[in-house]
Amino acid sequence: MKLNKLSLRVRIFFAMILLVIIASVLIAVVTIYQYNEEARDYHKERLERKETAIISDINYVIRETTYPVETEKVPLIFKDEIYRIDAIHGLRVLLYDLEGTLLKSSKASITKDSVVSCIDVDILNEISNSADHRFVVNNEKNGETFQSSYTYIFDIRSKPLAILNLPYLENDDFLNKELNEFLERLAYAYVFMLLIAILLALLLSKYITRTLKTISDKINETRLEKRNKRIDISSSSEEISTLVNSYNSMIDELEESAVKLATNEREQAWREMAKQVAHEIKNPLTPMRLSVQSFQRKFDPEDEHIHQKVDEYSQTLIQQIDTMSSIASAFSNFAKMPAQQNETLNVVNIVKLGLDIFSEDYIVFSSEEDEIMVNFDRTQLIRVVTNLVKNGIQAIPDDRENPRIEVKVISEDQTVKVTVADNGVGISEENKIKIFEPKFTTKTSGMGLGLAMVKNIVETYKGNINFTSQLGVGTTFTVTFPKK
Numbered sequence: 127m128k129l130n131k132l133s134l135r136v137r138i139f140f141a142m143i144l145l146v147i148i149a150s151v152l153i154a155v156v157t158i159y160q161y162n163e164e165a166r167d168y169h170k171e172r173l174e175r176k177e178t179a180i181i182s183d184i185n186y187v188i189r190e191t192t193y194p195v196e197t198e199k200v201p202l203i204f205k206d207e208i209y210r211i212d213a214i215h216g217l218r219v220l221l222y223d224l225e226g227t228l229l230k231s232s233k234a235s236i237t238k239d240s241v242v243s244c245i246d247v248d249i250l251n252e253i254s255n256s257a258d259h260r261f262v263v264n265n266e267k268n269g270e271t272f273q274s275s276y277t278y279i280f281d282i283r284s285k286p287l288a289i290l291n292l293p294y295l296e297n298d299d300f301l302n303k304e305l306n307e308f309l310e311r312l313a314y315a316y317v318f319m320l321l322i323a324i325l326l327a328l329l330l331s332k333y334i335t336r337t338l339k340t341i342s343d344k345i346n347e348t349r350l351e352k353r354n355k356r357i358d359i360s361s362s363s364e365e366i367s368t369l370v371n372s373y374n375s376m377i378d379e380l381e382e383s384a385v386k387l388a389t390n391e392r393e394q395a396w397r398e399m400a401k402q403v404a405h406e407i408k409n410p411l412t413p414m415r416l417s418v419q420s421f422q423r424k425f426d427p428e429d430e431h432i433h434q435k436v437d438e439y440s441q442t443l444i445q446q447i448d449t450m451s452s453i454a455s456a457f458s459n460f461a462k463m464p465a466q467q468n469e470t471l472n473v474v475n476i477v478k479l480g481l482d483i484f485s486e487d488y489i490v491f492s493s494e495e496d497e498i499m500v501n502f503d504r505t506q507l508i509r510v511v512t513n514l515v516k517n518g519i520q521a522i523p524d525d526r527e528n529p530r531i532e533v534k535v536i537s538e539d540q541t542v543k544v545t546v547a548d549n550g551v552g553i554s555e556e557n558k559i560k561i562f563e564p565k566f567t568t569k570t571s572g573m574g575l576g577l578a579m580v581k582n583i584v585e586t587y588k589g590n591i592n593f594t595s596q597l598g599v600g601t602t603f604t605v606t607f608p609k610k
């Protein structure tokens with residue numbers, strides 16, 4: 127699942143949840159780190175406190191002893207006192223001479239190996255060279271961490287007497303228990319926070335995207351050919367307000383442009399219509415003029431065939447006058463918006479009635495239901511059907527072996543579909559965009575107003591018309607309009 131394919135609402139939701147999870151993990155990591163730092167500081171300070179207290183005790187023993195205060199006499203000076211110091215402070219005490227050899231230990235059972243009985247040379251150098259003559263070694267053994275401090279013991283004249291070694295075991299059981307308890311409580315808090323975050327993320331993402339969805343819906347509904355509504359959203363952010371204002375400004379400009387465009391298109395359409403009317407009327411006028419001139423030139427009252435010739439001339443004039451009348455009626459019907467004389471009627475019966483005027487036996491009608499009631503004008507519905515069927519008949523070539531036109535009526539929820547399919551020559555790609563234009567026709571006769579008139583009627587009743595076509599196979603027109 128790619129991130130760029132997710133909706134903005136889902137992205138906001140996941141971003142907020144991820145932010146809470148990352149914050150929780152970071153807080154847990156920082157908490158553990160802080161606990162470890164506090165544990166190290168605690169052990170360091172505790173060792174220093176114990177070391178200070180033990181040195182104080184050792185100094186007291188040195189001041190009160192009756193033995194000569196010398197390095198060689200240290201085992202005698204602390205013969206019994208070293209055990210008391212160990213018992214009081216709970217820490218093993220080891221005393222070495224200045225060369226690093228063990229002199230006295232508070233644990234009698236200590237094995238006199240090289241590690242215990244002798245201090246490493248590097249440690250001796252560190253003690254000697256440091257300003258406070260003190261050095262701490264950290265090491266691990268059997269999974270336990272130890273600190274071992276080394277510091278000089280001075281006599282009453284501040285002369286180095288011996289080296290004090292205090293091995294200190296870092297016992298973190300209590301701190302680890304506290305840390306585990308804290309992390310457990312923190313986990314409960316995180317779970318609660320995560321649930322709250324999920325709820326807030328859902329609400330916040332819905333709130334943020336609700337306004338954007340409103341704007342998106344309005345933009346999708348925007349059409350040049352209709353009046354578009356402005357967006358009115360209160361209590362929105364500055365960015366959303368800017369977007370809404372931009373959309374409203376665009377709508378105002380679009381309305382102005384649409385008015386200008388409609389005016390220009392209307393003027394252009396009437397110019398084209400005027401040219402077409404003039405052209406269509408001129409066509410029958412020419413043979414009428416020629417007939418009158420011929421009759422005038424050849425008129426002879428004494429001609430025995432004069433009555434026959436008058437009849438021929440009259441028939442020619444009447445035919446051309448009928449043609450002009452048909453042209454005038456066609457343009458009148460196209461220019462006049464269909465009057466919506468709605469009535470409740472059965473589409474199935476009306477379509478059958480419209481097909482009755484055709485004598486072609488290859489016209490086939492079918493319907494899923496016997497009765498589909500709609501509110502429509504009976505005359506206009508018949509006009510739609512007859513124009514589509516007539517168009518299909520004219521599209522079928524004379525040499526087609528099995529001509530066929532299928533007319534279907536289909537009911538779909540609140541709409542009705544009427545389809546007219548033929549197996550004619552089809553419509554080429556370059557002609558598809560012009561098929562509903564007035565005066566466009568591919569036939570040798572006719573004025574190309576049939577489909578334009580059908581589109582005009584259907585759209586008046588808030589319906590639509592579309593088609594599919596394949597060259598050499600046929601064309602299917604589909605008219606869809608609401609039942610009410």
